[in-house]
Amino acid sequence: MYRAHVLVCGGTGCTSSDSPKIIEALEKEIAAKGLQNEVQVVRTGCFGLCALGPIMIVYPEGCLYSEVKVEDVTETVEEHLLKGRIVKRLLYSETVKAADIKPLKETNFYKKQHRVALRNCGVIDPENIEEYIAMDGYQALAKCLTELTPEQVIQIVKDSGLRGRGGGGFPTGLKWSFTAKNEADQKYVVCNADEGDPGAFMDRSVLEGDPHCVVEAMAICGYATGASEGYIYVRAEYPIAVARLQKAIADAREYGLLGKNILGTGFDFDLFVRLGAGAFVCGEETALMTSIEGNRGEPRPRPPYPAVKGLFGKPTTENNVETFANVPQIILNGPAFFNSIGTETAKGTKVFALGGKITNTGLVEIPMGTTLREIVEDIGGGVPNGRKFKAAQIGGPSGGCIPAEYLDIPMDYDNLTSIGAMVGSGGLIIMDDSDCMVDIAKFFLNFTVDESCGKCTPCRVGTRRLLEILEKITSGNGTMEDLDTMEALCYYIKENSLCGLGQTAPNPVLSTYNRFRDEYIAHVKDKTCPAGVCKKLMKITIDPAVCKGCTACARVCPVGAISGSVKQAHVIDQSKCIKCGACVEKCRFGAISKK
Amino acid sequence: MKSIEELKAIRDKARAQMNIREENEDGNIRVVVGMATCGIAAGARPVLNAFVDEIAKRGLHNVFVAQTGCIGLCQFEPIVEVMVPGQEKVTYCKMTPEKAVRVVTDHIVNGQPVAEFTIGEATK
Numbered sequence: 001m002y003r004a005h006v007l008v009c010g011g012t013g014c015t016s017s018d019s020p021k022i023i024e025a026l027e028k029e030i031a032a033k034g035l036q037n038e039v040q041v042v043r044t045g046c047f048g049l050c051a052l053g054p055i056m057i058v059y060p061e062g063c064l065y066s067e068v069k070v071e072d073v074t075e076t077v078e079e080h081l082l083k084g085r086i087v088k089r090l091l092y093s094e095t096v097k098a099a100d101i102k103p104l105k106e107t108n109f110y111k112k113q114h115r116v117a118l119r120n121c122g123v124i125d126p127e128n129i130e131e132y133i134a135m136d137g138y139q140a141l142a143k144c145l146t147e148l149t150p151e152q153v154i155q156i157v158k159d160s161g162l163r164g165r166g167g168g169g170f171p172t173g174l175k176w177s178f179t180a181k182n183e184a185d186q187k188y189v190v191c192n193a194d195e196g197d198p199g200a201f202m203d204r205s206v207l208e209g210d211p212h213c214v215v216e217a218m219a220i221c222g223y224a225t226g227a228s229e230g231y232i233y234v235r236a237e238y239p240i241a242v243a244r245l246q247k248a249i250a251d252a253r254e255y256g257l258l259g260k261n262i263l264g265t266g267f268d269f270d271l272f273v274r275l276g277a278g279a280f281v282c283g284e285e286t287a288l289m290t291s292i293e294g295n296r297g298e299p300r301p302r303p304p305y306p307a308v309k310g311l312f313g314k315p316t317t318e319n320n321v322e323t324f325a326n327v328p329q330i331i332l333n334g335p336a337f338f339n340s341i342g343t344e345t346a347k348g349t350k351v352f353a354l355g356g357k358i359t360n361t362g363l364v365e366i367p368m369g370t371t372l373r374e375i376v377e378d379i380g381g382g383v384p385n386g387r388k389f390k391a392a393q394i395g396g397p398s399g400g401c402i403p404a405e406y407l408d409i410p411m412d413y414d415n416l417t418s419i420g421a422m423v424g425s426g427g428l429i430i431m432d433d434s435d436c437m438v439d440i441a442k443f444f445l446n447f448t449v450d451e452s453c454g455k456c457t458p459c460r461v462g463t464r465r466l467l468e469i470l471e472k473i474t475s476g477n478g479t480m481e482d483l484d485t486m487e488a489l490c491y492y493i494k495e496n497s498l499c500g501l502g503q504t505a506p507n508p509v510l511s512t513y514n515r516f517r518d519e520y521i522a523h524v525k526d527k528t529c530p531a532g533v534c535k536k537l538m539k540i541t542i543d544p545a546v547c548k549g550c551t552a553c554a555r556v557c558p559v560g561a562i563s564g565s566v567k568q569a570h571v572i573d574q575s576k577c578i579k580c581g582a583c584v585e586k587c588r589f590g591a592i593s594k595k
Numbered sequence: 596m597k598s599i600e601e602l603k604a605i606r607d608k609a610r611a612q613m614n615i616r617e618e619n620e621d622g623n624i625r626v627v628v629g630m631a632t633c634g635i636a637a638g639a640r641p642v643l644n645a646f647v648d649e650i651a652k653r654g655l656h657n658v659f660v661a662q663t664g665c666i667g668l669c670q671f672e673p674i675v676e677v678m679v680p681g682q683e684k685v686t687y688c689k690m691t692p693e694k695a696v697r698v699v700t701d702h703i704v705n706g707q708p709v710a711e712f713t714i715g716e717a718t719k
Contacts, residue, residue: 061661
């Protein structure tokens with residue numbers, strides 16, 4: 001029995017800031033002090049507060065130490081674990097109270113969160129199946145196999161109101177019932193873990209922090225739909241997630257929770273991992289299944305839908321990681337537990353990956369219907385550096401932007417669609433007044449142009465032409481007719497593309513054009529970028545009245561574009577200037593401005 | 596594993612190891628051992644371990660053992676404070692592993708503070 005547990009985040013974020021070295025140093029230091037039988041070190045999944053990583057939590061006190069460095073380990077072991085004195089300087093600032101520490105769940109970041117899909121992330125050791133079992137793991141599967149018929153399982157999922165969390169928002173129970181009613185010698189369950197949206201990492205965190213919950217949910221889906229095999233299609237760029245998933249599957253087999261005759265009930269189910277090579281289009285369900293089959297990842301027309309003719313031509317149920325992660329909780333606690341959270345049309349919670357211009361970058365799980373303001377200002381800690389919130393890009397390259405006037409809209413599927421945005425996979429990128437919306441649209445379009453698989457022409461050629469128009473606008477050569485062509489082309493691509501990739505690719509352009517039309521017009525008519533981002537529209541000038549002739553700017557200029565003699569006003573040769581802004585930062589008198 | 600009973604057995608065993616990670620809720624009993632230099636020198640470490648082992652052995656899920664620094668009464672170390680919600684804090688002094696076992700049995704399990712080990716008794 002250990003008297004203290006030290007939980008260190010082993011998610012991708014904290015791993016990249018050296019959490020494995022911290023774990024190593026902790027184990028060494030604990031052994032050196034002879035505490036190895038008293039203190040347990042656990043590598044967990046993501047706590048969500050990635051901005052403050054590497055993160056370490058010490059129980060029973062529940063202290064959250066943030067931005068821990070390897071050099072801090074000796075002091076922590078000696079002071080906290082040996083002598084019981086909390087190392088105040090490392091505590092997460094919000095938890096510091098005069099005499100005691102404030103519990104984590106009372107901090108702004110965690111207070112408004114409701115963790116269902118992420119409930120075990122940062123709580124258990126994801127590589128230890130017994131810790132998952134301790135948190136009622138595999139009890140939901142056991143309940144299904146012994147107490148419920150497949151029809152009852154589907155009814156529970158239907159009643160819960162769970163909808164797909166990968167972007168489509170299709171009712172999960174209904175999807176399962178389609179596969180269930182199709183007779184076939186073989187059916188499949190597929191988990192879509194090909195998370196490709198720039199800025200979204202909730203599926204990775206679930207797989208890294210709680211891989212068994214996905215394994216369990218897939219087995220439940222197999223039981224409900226009559227499938228005996230499942231595939232998890234996960235990106236090869238997620239090495240930690242892949243390794244933990246493979247260990248989870250191997251352990252589940254060893255414990256008899258996968259394989260033949262599970263828990264002595266006669267139900268057979270087994271799982272296999274397939275690695276994706278990182279093509280964005282493989283996140284589209286038909287392309288994903290084509291890729292699992294060993295072919296080039298390209299989508300095919302629907303119908304037939306996967307429930308009729310899916311993987312290897314057999315009826316298949318495909319769900320996203322986060323969708324599956326909710327299932328065991330729904331089975332264990334009943335549909336009422338889940339549908340009491342959220343709004344009229346969207347039940348439960350949604351995980352958002354919070355990024356961009358926000359203080360608390362990280363992963364948050366909130367009830368559906370929480371407002372964007374609560375996410376940005378309360379949970380996210382606001383926009384840093386005194387800047388002003390301008391818009392949030394939601395749903396990555398398929399989604400749209402939410403401007404400041406909609407900060408108070410309850411976030412759910414229907415509300416977001418009504419304002420031209422979408423829940424999508426849950427990437428939430430916050431932008432402030434120094435971000436140019438045309439540039440943002442160009443960024444996402446650049447991504448879709450790269451990722452278009454090339455099978456259908458509207459997407460392959462259309463997105464390329466669209467990008468060219470945007471490049472023309474941001475370089476100051478756009479005309480008002482270009483804006484009309486751009487808008488018409490957007491609708492053409494949306495209506496004529498084969499799969500979701502092309503159908504949603506123009507969304508970032510359309511939604512920024514609709515919400516921030518004046519910015520587009522400023523680029524075209526005034527040839528200026530209001531946010532000062534588009535370099536080709538920017539002009540850096542020195543005010544001769546303010547310039548003291550100190551020569552600092554001329555020395556820092558990397559291309560030698562600034563000339564002038566000492567104590568004389570300097571000038572910038574616009575033909576040489578590359579608009580890097582180094583001179584602006586260097587000038588002590590504020591004589592140089594970017595416009 | 597071939598049955599749900601086995602699954603439940605694993606769950607109960609593993610859960611006992613993990614309930615320390617739950618956030619401290621009201622209603623939990625806290626045992627706080629003085630672990631400053633004076634406490635450690637006087638033998639607080641075996642006392643701490645005796646508490647942890649005895650509590651684990653009895654499967655007491657609502658009791659947490661924590662450490663604290665020096666409260667200034669160094670001559671009475673090892674000092675242990677037992678805090679039961681709704682009751683006054685009891686401070687035991689000059690503790691040993693044997694005394695720790697009795698505190699768990701008499702005070703924590705049966706609700707009878709061990710008067711003879713308390714600091715009040717020692718300073719009489």
